Amino acid sequence: MMRKILSLLLIVNCSLLIVAPLAHAATPTPDDKIQELRNQLITNIASRVAQLKLVEKRGMIGKVTNVTNIQITVVDTLGNTRFIDVDELTKFSSPNAKGTYGISDIAKDATVGVLGLYNKESRRILARFVNVITIPFIIHGGVAKIDDENFSISVTTIGGKQMTVDVENLTRTYSYTQSAGYIRSGFSKIQENYNIIVKGTLSTNDKNKMTATRIIIFPEIPASPKVNSMLDKVNKSSQ
Amino acid sequence: MKTEKLVLSFIATLFGLLAAGIAFYFFQATKIVAPSNTKVISFASPTPTPAPSIFLTLDRPKDEEVVTSKILIISGKTNSNAAVVVMTDSFEDVITPSNNGDFSTTVSIDDGQNIVEVTAIAPNGESTTVKKTVTYSQEEF
Numbered sequence: 229m230m231r232k233i234l235s236l237l238l239i240v241n242c243s244l245l246i247v248a249p250l251a252h253a254a255t256p257t258p259d260d261k262i263q264e265l266r267n268q269l270i271t272n273i274a275s276r277v278a279q280l281k282l283v284e285k286r287g288m289i290g291k292v293t294n295v296t297n298i299q300i301t302v303v304d305t306l307g308n309t310r311f312i313d314v315d316e317l318t319k320f321s322s323p324n325a326k327g328t329y330g331i332s333d334i335a336k337d338a339t340v341g342v343l344g345l346y347n348k349e350s351r352r353i354l355a356r357f358v359n360v361i362t363i364p365f366i367i368h369g370g371v372a373k374i375d376d377e378n379f380s381i382s383v384t385t386i387g388g389k390q391m392t393v394d395v396e397n398l399t400r401t402y403s404y405t406q407s408a409g410y411i412r413s414g415f416s417k418i419q420e421n422y423n424i425i426v427k428g429t430l431s432t433n434d435k436n437k438m439t440a441t442r443i444i445i446f447p448e449i450p451a452s453p454k455v456n457s458m459l460d461k462v463n464k465s466s467q
Numbered sequence: 468m469k470t471e472k473l474v475l476s477f478i479a480t481l482f483g484l485l486a487a488g489i490a491f492y493f494f495q496a497t498k499i500v501a502p503s504n505t506k507v508i509s510f511a512s513p514t515p516t517p518a519p520s521i522f523l524t525l526d527r528p529k530d531e532e533v534v535t536s537k538i539l540i541i542s543g544k545t546n547s548n549a550a551v552v553v554m555t556d557s558f559e560d561v562i563t564p565s566n567n568g569d570f571s572t573t574v575s576i577d578d579g580q581n582i583v584e585v586t587a588i589a590p591n592g593e594s595t596t597v598k599k600t601v602t603y604s605q606e607e608f
Contacts, residue, residue: 285533285604285608286531286532286533286602287531287532287533287579287580287600287601287602287604288531288580288600288602289580289582289600304600305582305598305600306598317608341579341580341602342580343533343579343580343602343604343606344608345608346531356606356608357604357606359579359580361579361580363556363582364554364556364582366554366584368586368594368596370592386594402559402561404550404552404561406563409561410560410561410562423588423592425552425554425586427554427559442554442559444552444559444561446550446588448590449550449588449589449590449592450591450592451592452592452593452594453591453592453593455592456592
């Protein structure tokens with residue numbers, strides 16, 4: 229009999245020990261509710277801050293190397309391969325497009341401008357706007373030859389390339405000297421071996437030919453030492 | 468008896484290997500190589516690339532920055548005697564840096580992506596170029 233009573237007491241004690249905290253937890257006080265709300269708010273703010281720091285708006289330019297339904301691979305202006313993710317919210321456009329324009333219309337080797345959300349962790353851009361664009365072609369070098377008859381000049385670039393630059397009516401030529409500063413100039417003022425910067429558009433047929441929109445010459449500054457050595461070779465071969 | 472034999476043969480093998488190793492070491496140490504059989508390999512030190520006489524750093528704008536104003540401030544530092552050429556799609560200017568090499572100018576940019584190309588040219592013709600992409604957009608996303 230005594231053993232039964234002891235067992236019963238033990239069971240009752242154990243059940244009390246288990247039920248007591250549960251009963252306490254089941255009926256939260258107003259203070260607990262406020263605390264819980266506060267914790268949830270802190271968690272939400274923290275995750276939002278992390279999200280904001282992790283993702284930022286970015287715009288970039290690149291040459292398309294590959295296109296799939298969900299991704300565009302481009303090589304950016306610094307020569308890095310970049311991955312652009314696209315989704316149903318991404319808008320595509322092209323100045324030459326007639327009607328609707330989509331990802332399937334983007335051709336390999338096209339130059340695109342991408343605006344979207346850059347994820348610092350994955351280093352990928354989720355594109356919101358993808359536009360096919362044309363960027364100006366800029367060369368810097370020394371004047372190798374001047375063709376007065378055809379209004380064109382031959383420029384040896386710092387990279388060692390020979391470019392034929394067509395000068396047209398729309399081309400504006402400027403000159404920079406220490407004394408006069410940056411002033412308007414003309415085709416007749418361009419001389420061989422001048423340091424020169426040309427901005428324009430590259431010919432679609434000939435990669436070594438361009439049409440200039442702006443020319444800046446530096447009469448007081450010689451062409452780069454690298455270019456000078458190449459200019460000598462060009463001058464010797466033309467003689 | 469068998470175990471004794473095994474242990475003895477193991478010890479004998481060990482001694483044999485040790486003796487052979489010592490003999491091989493002495494043979495190698497006393498070996499003389501004729502000078503005609505030796506070859507001197509010299510590594511030519513690479514020609515040092517001359518350090519460029521010009522430097523250029525751009526503080527503003529940041530690369531791939533998205534801006535909401537069409538007027539953009541471009542600032543940076545270069546050699547004080549350099550000519551700084553600033554070019555965008557629709558703008559170009561040549562400026563002279565201050566005595567400590569600092570330069571700053573404002574340029575106008577077009578809608579969408581713009582390439583800002585800044586070139587510093589030293590009096591001896593050496594130059595360096597920095598390119599940055601800046602996007603003008605007021606889109607909310």
